[in-house]
Amino acid sequence: MGRDGVxxxxxxxxxxxxxxxxxxxxxxxxxRTGPGGNPVYEDATGIIQAExxxxxxxxxxxxGAGQEPVQGVxxxxxxx
Numbered sequence: 191m192g193r194d195g196v197x198x199x200x201x202x203x204x205x206x207x208x209x210x211x212x213x214x215x216x217x218x219x220x221x222r223t224g225p226g227g228n229p230v231y232e233d234a235t236g237i238i239q240a241e242x243x244x245x246x247x248x249x250x251x252x253x254g255a256g257q258e259p260v261q262g263v264x265x266x267x268x269x270x
Contacts (some may be wrong), residue, residue, distance in 0.1 A: 196219050196229050197219070197242075197267055198218060198219045199217070199219075199268040200216075200217050200231060200246075200265045200267055201217075201265070202214070202215045202216075202217055202238065202240055202250075202263055202264070203263065203265070204260060204262075205261075205262040215238050216233065216234075216268070217232055217238060217240060218231060218232070219231050220232055220239075223241075224249060224251060225241065225249075226241055226243065228242060228243045228244070228249075229241070236253070237253055237254075238250070238253075239253050240263070240265075242265050246264070246265045246266075247265075248263045248264060248265045
């Protein structure tokens with residue numbers, strides 16, 4: 191577990207494209223809170239950011255102009 195009992199590491203599973211399987215990105219907890227009041231997680235580059243609830247509900251956050259919201263992303267707990 192991370193700070194204040196928050197789960198610290200997840201894998202985000204993005205739906206696969208027609209020619210390949212799903213994309214998987216490892217994210218860790220930050221000290222930020224998302225619009226739903228849940229912890230924000232990010233990948234090592236900071237480009238992928240997502241709010242993840244206690245029930246592993248995922249809201250991918252836009253990190254750049256013109257970025258489209260991603261639907262169908264799931265979270266798998268890796269630690270904690």
